Amino acid sequence: MARPKIALIGAGQIGGTLAHLAALKELGDVVLFDIAEGIPEGKALDIAESGPSAKFDAAMSGTQDYADIAGADVCIVTAGVARKPGMSRDDLLGINLKVMKSVGEGIAQHAPDAFVICITNPLDAMVWALREFSGLPHEKVCGMAGVLDSARFRHFLASEFDVSMKDVTAFVLGGHGDTMVPLVRYSTVAGIPLPDLVKMGWTTQEKLDAIVQRTRDGGAEIVGLLKTGSAFYAPATSAIEMAESYLKDQKRVLPCAAYVDGAYGLDGFYVGVPTVIGAGGVERVVEISMNKDEQSMFDSSVEAVKGLVQACKGIDDSLK
Ligand SMILES: NC(=O)c1ccc[n+]([C@@H]2O[C@H](COP(=O)([O-])OP(=O)(O)OC[C@H]3O[C@@H](n4cnc5c(N)ncnc54)[C@H](O)[C@@H]3O)[C@@H](O)[C@H]2O)c1
Numbered sequence: 001m002a003r004p005k006i007a008l009i010g011a012g013q014i015g016g017t018l019a020h021l022a023a024l025k026e027l028g029d030v031v032l033f034d035i036a037e038g039i040p041e042g043k044a045l046d047i048a049e050s051g052p053s054a055k056f057d058a059a060m061s062g063t064q065d066y067a068d069i070a071g072a073d074v075c076i077v078t079a080g081v082a083r084k085p086g087m088s089r090d091d092l093l094g095i096n097l098k099v100m101k102s103v104g105e106g107i108a109q110h111a112p113d114a115f116v117i118c119i120t121n122p123l124d125a126m127v128w129a130l131r132e133f134s135g136l137p138h139e140k141v142c143g144m145a146g147v148l149d150s151a152r153f154r155h156f157l158a159s160e161f162d163v164s165m166k167d168v169t170a171f172v173l174g175g176h177g178d179t180m181v182p183l184v185r186y187s188t189v190a191g192i193p194l195p196d197l198v199k200m201g202w203t204t205q206e207k208l209d210a211i212v213q214r215t216r217d218g219g220a221e222i223v224g225l226l227k228t229g230s231a232f233y234a235p236a237t238s239a240i241e242m243a244e245s246y247l248k249d250q251k252r253v254l255p256c257a258a259y260v261d262g263a264y265g266l267d268g269f270y271v272g273v274p275t276v277i278g279a280g281g282v283e284r285v286v287e288i289s290m291n292k293d294e295q296s297m298f299d300s301s302v303e304a305v306k307g308l309v310q311a312c313k314g315i316d317d318s319l320k
């Protein structure tokens, strides 16, 4: 049986890391696409030359021609611009919306059966726009953010409790911005919810509040340190987790920016929610019950994303 084909649209910091991880995990053959001549070809060759030592079998190639992504099983989109210190993700909307248009058209023409994972920011609005421009089925187009935000939350919690990250679970829902909603009640250490761990004296409410805020600011913290761009190792690893669940029909329960139609009182809207990802794409949106405070934070986050979607419609007439 032929190996799956993975198209990476954007061969920058995340695109290159995605290619390397996909090769190391032998998820399939990789095509890197970018408008910057030489970059996708150079990264593909460099990673291919690591194969004999790393001992993977995967073909790697780079291109500026969308025809080369033909028949891709998975497309992961990082094309566009990343923020620098002093910018918010939302400042990228205008420039990255134009990129989503060309990418959406390229995928529609050459890889219409692919499972598409958008990473480009501002994430929730960009995945919505990418779906509109590509016209692919909603369950085959989703956005990566919740896995990353939850991983950051889990990392901070594991450090605070001095336990293995493997035993920490967490869910961060809502839009991938300052309004994201780390769900404390649904986050656990070995199944013990965080509020119980506060009662058990493992941490204090103040420390937990600070971790929640650090999670919300997680992207900006890295941007402030790197200065030339944004995070790429953890974002790439998160998207690979989603792609693997699709390719291997693992049916992982992962938070991602998915099309929510009916659940959470939403009628046809992309925002971060828990989902099941399997061979059918986003096979299920998991609707969890929220208390008043959680619901109000989620609602504010949805409103923030709605504002960005409106801004997209104001920029590109074809989106109305
Ligand atoms: N969703 C998330 O959680 C998350 C996490 C980190 C970064 N991001 C976002 O991901 C995006 C990529 O980040 P990065 O660090 O890889 O950036 P990067 O600048 O390193 O790479 C972006 C690449 O896109 C290419 N590109 C630009 N326009 C293109 C087009 N029209 N077609 C094809 N390629 C094009 C550029 O040449 C560049 O190589 C940014 O928008 C960033 O904000 C999102």
Ligand SMILES: O=C(O)C[C@H](O)C(=O)O
Binding pocket: 082, 083, 089, 121, 176, 218, 219, 220, 222, 223, 230, 231, 235
């Ligand atoms: O913060 C950014 O601009 C990149 C990304 O959204 C992140 O959370 O790391």
